[in-house]
Amino acid sequence: MNWTIWLNGLQWFFLLYFIAMNIGYILLNLLSLRALKNYMEAQGLADLPAHAGYEPPISILIPAFNEAARIVDLVRSLLQLDYPEFEIIVVNDGSDDNTLAALQREFSLVLFPEAYWQRIKGKGVRTIYRSSNHPNLRVIEKEHGGKADTLNAGINAARYPLFCAVSADSILQSDSLRRAVRPFLENPLTVASGGAVRIANDCEMRNGFLTAAALPKSGLALMQIVESLRTFLFGAMGWSELNAVLIVSGAFGVFRKDTVIEAGGYLTSTPGEDMELIVRLHHMLRLRGVPYRITFVPDPIFWTKAPESAGALKAKRIVWQHRLAQSLTVNMQLLFNRKGGAVSWLAFPYVMIFEWLGPMFETMGYVFMILGFASGLISWQVFSVFLLIAIGFGMMLSVTALLLEELSFHIYPRTTQLAKLLIAVLLENFGYRQRVSLWRFIGLLRWIFHR
Amino acid sequence: MSLAAFSVPHLKLLLWVGVAVVGITMLLLVQTVMLRVQLILRRRREQRLAALWQPLFAQSMAVLPQSLPPIARSDWDAFLRLWNNTQESLSGESKHKLNQLAWACGVSHAAQQLLSQNSMRARLIAVTALGHLQEKNAWARLKRMADDPHPLLSLAAARALMQIDAKTALTELLPLFTRRHDWPLNKIASMISEAGADAVTGPLTLAVESAAPEDFPRLVRLLNVAHSEQALPAIRRILQSAADDRVISSCLQTLTDPEDVGLALAYLRHPSWFVRVQAASALGRIGSKEDLDALIAPLSDPVWWVRYRAAQGLASLPQVTLDEVRQIRDRVNDRFAKDILTQVIAEKQAS
Numbered sequence: 132m133n134w135t136i137w138l139n140g141l142q143w144f145f146l147l148y149f150i151a152m153n154i155g156y157i158l159l160n161l162l163s164l165r166a167l168k169n170y171m172e173a174q175g176l177a178d179l180p181a182h183a184g185y186e187p188p189i190s191i192l193i194p195a196f197n198e199a200a201r202i203v204d205l206v207r208s209l210l211q212l213d214y215p216e217f218e219i220i221v222v223n224d225g226s227d228d229n230t231l232a233a234l235q236r237e238f239s240l241v242l243f244p245e246a247y248w249q250r251i252k253g254k255g256v257r258t259i260y261r262s263s264n265h266p267n268l269r270v271i272e273k274e275h276g277g278k279a280d281t282l283n284a285g286i287n288a289a290r291y292p293l294f295c296a297v298s299a300d301s302i303l304q305s306d307s308l309r310r311a312v313r314p315f316l317e318n319p320l321t322v323a324s325g326g327a328v329r330i331a332n333d334c335e336m337r338n339g340f341l342t343a344a345a346l347p348k349s350g351l352a353l354m355q356i357v358e359s360l361r362t363f364l365f366g367a368m369g370w371s372e373l374n375a376v377l378i379v380s381g382a383f384g385v386f387r388k389d390t391v392i393e394a395g396g397y398l399t400s401t402p403g404e405d406m407e408l409i410v411r412l413h414h415m416l417r418l419r420g421v422p423y424r425i426t427f428v429p430d431p432i433f434w435t436k437a438p439e440s441a442g443a444l445k446a447k448r449i450v451w452q453h454r455l456a457q458s459l460t461v462n463m464q465l466l467f468n469r470k471g472g473a474v475s476w477l478a479f480p481y482v483m484i485f486e487w488l489g490p491m492f493e494t495m496g497y498v499f500m501i502l503g504f505a506s507g508l509i510s511w512q513v514f515s516v517f518l519l520i521a522i523g524f525g526m527m528l529s530v531t532a533l534l535l536e537e538l539s540f541h542i543y544p545r546t547t548q549l550a551k552l553l554i555a556v557l558l559e560n561f562g563y564r565q566r567v568s569l570w571r572f573i574g575l576l577r578w579i580f581h582r
Numbered sequence: 583m584s585l586a587a588f589s590v591p592h593l594k595l596l597l598w599v600g601v602a603v604v605g606i607t608m609l610l611l612v613q614t615v616m617l618r619v620q621l622i623l624r625r626r627r628e629q630r631l632a633a634l635w636q637p638l639f640a641q642s643m644a645v646l647p648q649s650l651p652p653i654a655r656s657d658w659d660a661f662l663r664l665w666n667n668t669q670e671s672l673s674g675e676s677k678h679k680l681n682q683l684a685w686a687c688g689v690s691h692a693a694q695q696l697l698s699q700n701s702m703r704a705r706l707i708a709v710t711a712l713g714h715l716q717e718k719n720a721w722a723r724l725k726r727m728a729d730d731p732h733p734l735l736s737l738a739a740a741r742a743l744m745q746i747d748a749k750t751a752l753t754e755l756l757p758l759f760t761r762r763h764d765w766p767l768n769k770i771a772s773m774i775s776e777a778g779a780d781a782v783t784g785p786l787t788l789a790v791e792s793a794a795p796e797d798f799p800r801l802v803r804l805l806n807v808a809h810s811e812q813a814l815p816a817i818r819r820i821l822q823s824a825a826d827d828r829v830i831s832s833c834l835q836t837l838t839d840p841e842d843v844g845l846a847l848a849y850l851r852h853p854s855w856f857v858r859v860q861a862a863s864a865l866g867r868i869g870s871k872e873d874l875d876a877l878i879a880p881l882s883d884p885v886w887w888v889r890y891r892a893a894q895g896l897a898s899l900p901q902v903t904l905d906e907v908r909q910i911r912d913r914v915n916d917r918f919a920k921d922i923l924t925q926v927i928a929e930k931q932a933s
Contacts, residue, residue: 146596172702172734186768244928246921248886266932316766317733512593519600527607534610537617549618553611 138508145496146517152485152493153524156361159369160531166372167365167539170429186312188216189385190294192285194278195221198299199229203237205299208339210265213305214312218267222285225254225275234270238262243269251283251396259288279397279404286388286396295385296405300435302331303383305340307432311385314426321424322390323412325379327364329542330356331434341434344542346551349439353555354563356437360532364429371427375478378455378486379409379425383433390416390423401461403454410462413474420470431542445570452490452574459487490571496521497565522560529556628660635661639668642683643676650687658692659704662711665689669714681715690717697723706738713742721746725754733764740765741773748777752785759789759804760797767803775807783808791816795826802832814839821845827854834860840868847876855885862888866895871902878910881919889918893926904930 191209195202202221209219223231234240240260247256254276262268273284282296293315295308314324332347347353363378370376384405391397394415397404409425416423438444459482466483468475500517503509533556536542543552634651641647653661669680684690689711696708697720709727712720724746727739740758743751759770774782786808790801805813813836821833822845830849834857837846846868849861862880865873877899880892897907904927911923 150599172706241932243932244921244924246886246889246918246925261928261932263932316768319763319766516593516596516600520596520603523600523603523607527603527610530607530610530614534614534617537614537621541621546618546622549614553614 138503141499142503142509142513142517145492145499146520148492149496149517149521149524152489153528155481155485156366156528157524157531159366160528160535162369162372163365163535164538166368167429167535170368171539186215186309187293187315188218188291189214189308189312190285190289190291190388191217191219191308192282192289192294192296193219193221193299194224194281194285194296195226195230195299196224196275196278196281197226197228197230199226199233201299202230203233204339205297205301206234206238206268208303209297210268211305211338211340212303212308214308216291217308218269218290219265220269220271220285220288222271222273222281222288224273224277224281231270231272235260238268238270239264240270245269245288247288249287250392251287253280253283253287253396253399256284256287277399279399279401282404283396283399286391289388292388293385294388294391295383297383301383302334302336302339302341302434302436304342304432304434307383308385310430310432311383311428314424314428315385315387318424318426320422321426322387322416323379323384323409324426324428325376325384325409326428326430326432327367327379328359328383329431329434330359330437332437332439334434344431346543346548347437347439349437351441351444351563352437352439353551354559355444357529357532357552357555357559358563358567360536361529365532365535367427368429370478371425373473373477374424375413375473376425376427377410377413377474377478377482378406379427384409398461401454401457402450403458406454407458407461410458410465413471414462414465417465417471417474418468429539431540441566444567445573448567448570449574449577452487452571453578455482455487456575456578459483488575490568491575493565493568494572497568525560525564526557529559532556624660627657628664631657631660632664635664636668639665639680639683643679646679646682646686650683653687653692658696659707661687662689662693662696662707666707666710666714677714684711684715690715690719693717694720694723702732702735705735709735709738709742713738713745716746718746728755728758733762736762737765737769741769741776744773744777748781749785752777752782756785756789760793760800767800771804771807774804779808783812787813787816791820795829798826798829799832802836805836811839814842818842818845827852827857830854831857831860834864837864837868840870843869843873847873850876850880855883855888858883858885858888859891862891862895866891866898869895869899871899874899874902874910878914878919881914881922882916886922889922890926893919893922896923897926897930 193202193205193209206219206221221234223234239262241263243259243261245259247259254274256271256273258272260270260272269288271284271288273281286294293312295311297303311324311326314321329344330347330352331341332349332352333345334341335343335345346356367376367378390412391408394408394411398407398411401407412423412425438447459479465471465475466479471479500509500514504511504514533552537549543549638647638650665680665684669677672680693708693711693715696704697712699705709724712724721743724739724742728736728743730736730739740751740755743755759765774786786801786804790798790805790813793801817833817836820829824830824833830852831854834846834849843865846861846864849857850865852858852861858880862877865877869877874896877892877896880888881896883889883892896902896910897904907923907927907930911920911927914920914923
C-alpha cells in the first residue's frame with residue numbers, strides 16, 4: 132500500500148535526519164577542538180605582560196529603551212572596564228520612563244552641541260548630552276525607532292574605529308573588552324568579533340562585574356548552561372575556524388565601524404538586527420571578494436541572567452527562532468553562491484537545515500515515532516532504536532561540549548560543580564532538549580504565519 | 583499492523599550504532615573526569631613548585647643561593663612557565679640576576695630540549711625562556727623558527743632574537759616586519775620597545791627610507807617607539823618627494839618639529855581626505871598662531887573628520903584662546919564650520 136511506503140520512508144527520513152544532524156554537530160566539535168587548541172596556545176603567550184597593550188580605542192554603544200531600573204548600574208560598571216581608551220554612548224530610544232532622568236542625575240549630564248554626522252539614516256536625534264564627571268560618556272536622546280535604529284544612531288556618534296554593542300541586560304567581566312578586541316589585534320582583516328552568552332544566575336558579582344562563576348540553583352538555568360555549551364559555544368567555535376560563523380549573540384559584539392557603515396548599519400526592518408548584521412557582513416564581503424575575518428571569541432566575556440521559568444524560556448526561544456529565520460531569509464542570496472565559500476556552501480545550508488528548519492523535523496520526528504509506536508504502526512524495536520540514537524547522540528554531543536570546556540576555560544572549578552554538570556549533560560536529553568525543539572518549532576510557525 | 587520498515591540487518595546496524603554512541607559517550611564522560619583529576623594534580627604540582635622556587639627567585643635578586651633544589655624532568659614545563667612569568671614582571675638588573683639563577687639550574691639545556699618537542703605549547707615556553715636567558719647558542723634555531731609559518735611561534739622566536747642581540751636581530755627581522763602581516767603590529771612594536779630606542783632607531787630609519795609604499799605605513803608606525811627626532815631628516819626627505827597617499831599620510835603623523843609647518847601646510851588641500859586629516863592634525867600639533875588662517879578653510883571640508891581635526895587643531899594652536907575660537911565661529915558663514923567649532927569649543931570647555 133502507498134501509505135506504508137510513505138510511512139516507511141518517513142521512518143528512514145527521521146532516523147537519518149537525527150543521525151546527520153548529530154554527526155554535523157560532532158564534526159563541528161572536532162573543528163572546535165582544533166581551533167580551541169590553537170586558541171589556548173595563543174592565549175598562553177598573549178597573556179604575558181610584554182604582549183599586552185596597544186589596544187585600539189573603542190566606542191561602547193548601549194541602546195536603551197525604558198531601562199531606568201538598570202542603566203545606571205550598567206554604565207557605572209562599564210566606566211570601570213579595564214581598557215586603555217574607550218567612550219560610552221548611551222542612546223536613549225525615546226524612553227517614556229525615567230531612563231534619561233536617571234542618567235542625568237547620576238552622571239551630571241550637560242547639553243553638548245555635537246556636530247552629529249548622520250552617516251546611517253534614521254530617526255531624528257533630539258539632543259546630545261555629555262557627562263561633566265566622565266568626559267568619555269555621552270548620552271544621545273532620539274525619537275523612538277527600535278533597537279536597530281538606536282544602534283545606528285550610536286554608530287553615527289561613535290568617534291573610534293571599533294564599536295562594541297552592549298545590551299542593557301549584559302553582565303561583563305572587567306577584561307571583557309580586552310578579550311573581545313584581541314582578534315582585531317591579531318588579524319587586521321577582522322571586521323567583527325563576538326562571544327557566546329554565558330549564564331550568570333547565582334554567580335558572584337562585584338561593582339557590576341562578574342567575579343566568580345557559579346552554577347545556578349534552578350534546574351532550568353542549569354540545562355541552559357549545557358545547551359549553550361553544546362550549540363552556541365563550541366558550534367560557533369567550529370564555524371569560526373572556517374570563517375563562516377553565522378550565529379553570534381548580538382548582545383555583545385565588537386565591529387569595525389567603517390565596514391558596518393559600508394554595509395548600511397543595522398537593518399531596521401527585522402527584529403534580529405544583531406544576528407542579521409553578521410550574516411549581511413559575510414554576504415557583502417564574500418560577494419565582493421574582500422578578504423576578511425569574523426571571529427568567535429570562546430572566552431567567557433559576556434554573561435546574562437537566564438530565564439528560570441518555563442514560560443520565560445519558551446518566549447525567549449520563540450523570539451530567537453523568529454530572529455534566526457529573519458536574518459537568513461533576508462540574505463538568502465548567500466545560499467549556494469558561487470563566491471560565498473564556506474559560508475554559502477557549508478554554514479548557510481547547515482544552519483538552514485539543522486537550526487532554522489531543524490526544530491520542525493526534530494519535533495515532528497518525535498511526534499511521528501511516538502504516535503506510530505502508540506498506534507502499533509511502528510514496532511517497539513524500531514522505536515527503541517530511534518530513541519537510542521536520538522538520545523544517545525544528544526548525550527554524546529553534550530558530553531563532548533563539556534569535555535571541550537574542561538580542556539579550555541574551566542569556568543566551574545569545583546569538583547562538585549563538574550559532577551553537577553555531568554549529571555545535567557545526561558538529563559538534558561530527557562525532556563529539556565525536546566521541549567526547546569517544540570518551542571523553537573512554535574517560533575518557526577509564528578514566523579511563517581505572522582511575518 | 584506493525585510496520586516492518588526495517589529489515590533485521592538494518593535494524594541491527596542501527597542498534598549497534600546506538601550502542602556505540604552510548605559507549606563512546608561513557609568513555610567521554612570518563613575522559614572528562616580524568617581531565618579534571620589531571621588538572622587538580624597539575625595545579626597542586628604548580629603550587630608546590632611556586633612555594634619552593636618563588637622565595638629562591640626573590641633571594642637571587644640579592645645573592646645567588648648556595649644550593650638549589652634539583653628539578654624533576656616532569657616539572658620542567660611548570661618551572662619554566664614560573665620562571666618566564668617572573669622574568670616578564672622584572673626589568674633591568676633584576677632580570678640579569680634571575681638569569682644567573684637560571685644558568686645555575688640548567689634552564690638553557692632544559693629549554694633547548696623542550697624546543698625539539700612536537701608540542702607547540704612546550705616550544706613556545708622554551709623559546710620565551712631562551713629569549714629571557716639571552717642564550718646565544720640557540721640563535722641559529724631561533725632564527726629558523728622566526729621564519730616558521732606558525733605566527734605565534736615565529737613571533738616568539740623573533741622576540742627572543744631581539745632579546746639576545748637587538749641590533750643583529752633587527753637586520754634579520756626588518757624584512758619580516760613588513761612581510762609578515764600575520765604578526766600584529768602591536769606585538770612588533772612591543773618587542774622593539776623592549777630592545778630600547780637606541781638599538782632600533784638607526785636600522786628602522788634606514789628601512790623606512792628604502793621601504794616600498796605598501797610597507798611604509800607599517801614601518802613608520804614603528805618609528806613611534808624609536809627616537810623619532812633622529813628619523814625626522816629621512817621623513818622630511820620622503821615628504822618632499824613622496825607621491826603615494828599612504829606614505830604621505832604616515833609621514834605627516836610623525837611630524838613633531840615646528841620647523842616642519844610648511845610640509846603640513848602643503849598637504850592641507852591634498853585630494854585624499856585621509857592626507858588632509860593628517861595635515862590638519864599635524865598643523866594643530868606643530869603650528870603657531872600664524873597658521874590659524876590656514877586651518878579655517880578645512881573647517882568647511884566635505885569630510886567630517888577633516889573638519890573635526892581642523893577645528894581641534896585650530897583650538898589647540900599656542901596662544902589661541904577659546905574666545906578667539908568663538909569669534910572665528912561667529913565670523914564664518916559655513917554651517918558645517920560653525921557646527922564643528924561649536925562642538926570643539928564645548929569639548930575644550932568640558933576638559
